[in-house]
Amino acid sequence: MRFPPSFLDEIRQRLPVSEVVGKRVKLKKQGREWRGLSPFNAEKTPSFYVN
Structure with missing residues (x-):
């Protein structure tokens, strides 16, 4: 399943990888x-x- 880049960017902005x-x-x-x-x-x- 592929997600649009805009969707992935929004997730990254809302939930930083360091937090996860x-x-x-x-x-x-x-x-x-x-x-x-x-x-x-x-x-x-x-x-x-x-990072």
Whole structure:
């Protein structure tokens, strides 16, 4: 199923990706990006970026 680009843009404006990911991954703002521990593997140093 394909969605029109205008629909996807509206969703991105209403609900930032960092807000969605932040519900499962503890994120910390670093400059213009959000950074956290990867949900895909065990790590001690954050390497997961959301921008």
